[in-house]
Amino acid sequence: MANSIGRLLIKEGLISDAQLVQARINQKQSSGKLEDSLVSLGFLTSEQVKKILHPIPPIPLKINNTGLSEAFLSDLLLKIAYQEAGTFTLCQINDKLCLPFSVINEIIELLQADHLIAIRSAAGYGRETQVFELTQRGRERAEAALNISLYASAxxxxxxxYTRILAQQHVQQIQIDSRWIQESLSHMVISEKLLNQLGPAFSSGRAIFLYGPPGTGKSSVAEALGRALPDHVFIPQAIEVGGQIIRVFDPAIHFEITEKTREEMQLDINVNLKHDPRWKKCRRPVVMVGAEFTTEMLDLHLDIHSKFYEAPVQMKAANGVFILDDFGRQRVTPREMLNRWIVPLERGTDFLSLHTGMKFEIPFDQVNIFCTNLHPSDLVDEAFLRRIRHKIKMPHSTEGEYKEILRRVCVIQGIEFKEDVADYLIDTYYRKTGRVLTGSHPRDIIDQVVDLSRYLKQLPTFTTATVDMAATNYFIEL
Incomplete structure (x- = not known):
């Protein structure tokens, strides 16, 4: 983690290689954070550290601050206006275009000068009271722009x-310790030994193999750690590459941290923006895919009808966690799939291609977790396994762990837990049958008890009789 922060600070020209070496020595002596050592040695100020490690996309006040051309923004506004039946207000455009009023006002002035829009009505002297409409010339240009791309949003x-902000939001900059790991997984029953394996693996920010028998909690652990990631990141709604638009923000993946409600934004035309509104402040993303995963999901997807791109899954997981569940069960071979990952895992960057033939580089920055019921050596060769530093086996539960899971499930369901009934369940359906204790079984067995009680219109109880009925329905004798 400290290495990635150091590389970032050197790249930004804030410190030298020699200063980084000295700061690392100081860090080891103080057992603190690298950034604290840099500040204490006088190489950086606290404000500089905060700015580089917690970036805030600056608010563009003029068109030339947006990084986009006047023509591009003009066409985008015209397309939005066209879809609003040709009439619009400043507030409507602000809501759709996600740019400060000063930039939108500048675009409107350009469009008025080119006779592409005109004022239809006004309730006062302020720009915010004016209603605009497209002229015939404006409609024609909007239609021409829509023929190129139907994108008419932020x-x-x-x-x-995009690449600069992503680099500054590097997932390896997250400070993770044993207390965080324990709190993040406190709702699960996990041994101290396993916690001590998961902690260093996750805090490294590198790829992880979680393997073991079905039902041992691999997917649950991976997702719980991802959801518990601290801090926030800024996600762009879309990015522009070579004149093409790639939509990145996905409401199913990116959970926005709202600071103002939409109603407040509409009522306050002079709202005090805290960052570039084209970016959304979100929790670090977690993307989980399973047997449906294909290598095509790692490439840009061009919608032939709309003529703009949807970002691939690793782009949506950037600065967060990507979980490949049921690894080895996909329609493509593990070797074919992992060959696509080798270079990005090694270099920390990925290359994507537009349909125009243009290739471009993006940061490959996320914790990649591969969950599988199969042994890693049966899936991939040694060359790939070397690139996955952490390979952690998720074992079956011990009797003590099994009972604790069972007790917690009973509490959640409002059922009285009985130690003697738990002993009966373990002895009858595990010891005597040779069945292994699996962490997912208690939940499923108690669900059977609840289903039975609901059918009989009775309160659910944890007894030998209800356990027998649940186990009869649940277990299959092989």
């Missing part, structure tokens, strides 16, 4: 701004 951010 203004995109340039590729260079």
């Amino acid at each position: 203004a995109p951010v340039p590729l260079k701004d």
Whole structure:
């Protein structure tokens, strides 16, 4: 983690290689953070550290601050106006275009000068009271722009701004310790030994293999750690590359941290923006895919009808966690799939291609977790395994762990837990049958008890009789 922060600070020209070496020595002596050592040695100020490690996309006050051309923004506004039946207000455009009023006002002045829009009515002297409409010439240009791309939403951010902010939001900058790991997984029953394996693996920010028998909690652990990631990141709604638009923000993946409600934004035309509104402040993303995963999901998807791109899954997971569940069960071979990952895992960057033939580089920055019921050596060769530093086996539960899971499930369901009934369940359906204790079984068995009680219109109880009925329905004798 400290290495990535150091590289970033050197790249930004804030410190030298020699200063980084000295700060690392100081860090080891003080057992603190690298950034604290840099500040204490006088190489950086606290404000500089905060600015580089917690970036805030600057608010563009003029068109030339957006990184986009006047023509591009003019066409985008015209397309939005066209879809609003040709009439619009400043507030409507602000809501759609996600740019400060000063930029929108500048675009409107350009469009008026080119006779592409005109004032239809006004309730006062302020720009915010005016209603605009497209002229015939404006409609024709909007239609021409829509023939090129149907994208008519938030203004995109340039590729260079996207890569810069992503680099500063590096997932390896997250400070993770044993207390965080324990709190993040406190709702699960996990041994101290396993916690001590998961902690260093996750805090490294590198790829992880979680393997073991079905039902041992691999997917649950991976997702819980991802959801518990601290801090926030800024996600662009879309980016612009070579004149093409790539939509990045996905409401199913990116959970926005709202600071003002939409109603407040509409009522306050002079709202005090805290960052470039083209970016959304979100929790660090978690993307989970399973057997449906294909290598095509790692490439840009061009919608032939709309003529703009949807970002691939690793781009949506940037600065967060990407979980490949049920690894080895996909329609493509593990070797074919992992060959696509080798270079990005090694270099920390990925290359994507537009349909125009243009290739461009993006940061490959996320914790990649591969969950599988199969042994890693049966899936991939040694060359790939070397690139995955952490390979952690998720074992079956011990009797003590199994009972604790069972007790917690009973509490959640409002059922009285009985130690003797738990002993009966373990002895009858595990010891005597040779069945292994699996962490997912208690939840499923108690669900069976609840289903039975609901059918009989009775309160659910944890007894030997209800356990027998649940186990009879649940277990299959092989």
